[in-house]
Amino acid sequence: MARKPALGRGINALIPDSAEEASDEQGRRIVQINVEEIEPNPFQPRTSFDEAQLNELMRSIQEKGVIQPITVNRSGNTYQLIAGERRWRACKMAGVETIPAVVYSIESQQELIELSLIENIQRENLNAIEEAEGYRTLMDTCFLTQDAVAQKVGRERSTVANMLRLLRLPEEIQEYLRNEQLQMGHARALLAVKDDDQRLTLARQAAEEGLTVRQVEQAASGQRESRKKKPRAAADKPKRREQDPHLVEFEEKLQHHLGTAVSIRCGQANKGRIEVEFYDTDDLERLLELLLPGSA
Numbered sequence: 001m002a003r004k005p006a007l008g009r010g011i012n013a014l015i016p017d018s019a020e021e022a023s024d025e026q027g028r029r030i031v032q033i034n035v036e037e038i039e040p041n042p043f044q045p046r047t048s049f050d051e052a053q054l055n056e057l058m059r060s061i062q063e064k065g066v067i068q069p070i071t072v073n074r075s076g077n078t079y080q081l082i083a084g085e086r087r088w089r090a091c092k093m094a095g096v097e098t099i100p101a102v103v104y105s106i107e108s109q110q111e112l113i114e115l116s117l118i119e120n121i122q123r124e125n126l127n128a129i130e131e132a133e134g135y136r137t138l139m140d141t142c143f144l145t146q147d148a149v150a151q152k153v154g155r156e157r158s159t160v161a162n163m164l165r166l167l168r169l170p171e172e173i174q175e176y177l178r179n180e181q182l183q184m185g186h187a188r189a190l191l192a193v194k195d196d197d198q199r200l201t202l203a204r205q206a207a208e209e210g211l212t213v214r215q216v217e218q219a220a221s222g223q224r225e226s227r228k229k230k231p232r233a234a235a236d237k238p239k240r241r242e243q244d245p246h247l248v249e250f251e252e253k254l255q256h257h258l259g260t261a262v263s264i265r266c267g268q269a270n271k272g273r274i275e276v277e278f279y280d281t282d283d284l285e286r287l288l289e290l291l292l293p294g295s296a
Contacts, residue, residue, distance in 0.1 A: 030069050032098040033079055035091050038072060041081040043116050043137065046130055049086060057090040066091065069100035071119060073112055079103065082112075083119040114142045114152070121153050128177045128184050132163040159286050165191055173203045182206060184286075185213035185260040185277055192220045213261045213277045258290055 070084025081088060082104070091099045106112045120126070121134045138149050146164070150157040166177065166187050173190060176182040182190075186206055193199040206216050247264050254262040258276060266272035278284040 029102065030100050031103055033072065033101045033103070034097060035088060035099050037077070038079045038081060038088055038099075040085060041116055043113050043141075046085065046120070046126060049089060054086065054090055054093065057086060058093045061087070061090050061096060062094045066099055069102050071102045071104065074103055074105045080112075082116045110142055114138065118152050127180060128163065128166055128187065129174050130178070132166045135160050135164055136167060156285055156289065159289070162188065162286070170196065170200055172200060176203060176207045183213065183255060183260045186216050189213060189217040189220045258287060260287065
């Protein structure tokens with residue numbers, strides 16, 4: 001029986017399976033492909049690949065193999081990547097000859113671009129700017145509206161609109177976001193600053209001193225919290241890093257995943273709380289989508 005099509009679930013929800021040989025637990029057909037027969041994806045949203053992370057992935061592949069197959073499109077005697085470039089690159093570094101892949105046959109170039117961007121946006125761990133550029137490419141190349149993009153990638157329209165606003169920021173601030181020196185909440189606060197020079201000065205201060213989203217918001221609106229005389233990064237973070245580096249690591253992972261500032265407070269008897277900052281109601285909705293997927 002044919003599967004019921006659905007939006008927001010990646011390629012498998014938009015096109016039928018069309019590969020050969022063994023199937024995985026999801027019913028997808030998997031084949032082993034020579035890594036040298038695969039070409040990179042020119043519409044890959046990720047613009048940079050961390051060398052240390054690639055080396056870590058390479059060692060994992062050498063030890064355990066490729067756990068999750070990549071997805072490719074058959075193009076004559078070769079294949080073009082749809083999603084999974086990090087795994088493909090790591091396999092080449094490891095000297096692995098073949099890689100498991102889900103193979104599709106997509107003739108329409110526009111459909112291939114659309115599906116490739118959707119798959120990567122949904123499944124790859126992109127930073128905020130890479131995700132925003134993926135949305136813009138979908139709109140410009142595939143002639144989609146913000147509503148259509150939101151529907152295809154399974155996001156709220158307000159989330160897509162807010163991500164696209166990041167591309168209005170100066171390139172230096174976008175680099176802070178690419179390098180994860182600033183988070184999504186910082187960027188939204190900076191967008192409220194109308195003067196470009198003031199915006200850039202505040203962004204540099206936030207990145208260098210580790211200002212919280214709330215502190216940037218206060219500065220952007222011309223207000224200050226009288227009970228907070230210095231940035232939390234200067235007062236709290238070094239102390240907590242020295243005391244418990246594990247908590248700092250967990251904080252960084254959560255901040256990377258949620259795209260906003262996160263604090264872990266640990267008290268007596270190993271009890272504590274996790275604080276997640278949000279900038280406005282749209283940001284809160286975005287966080288709820290991440291924390292409670294499928295609840296909307």
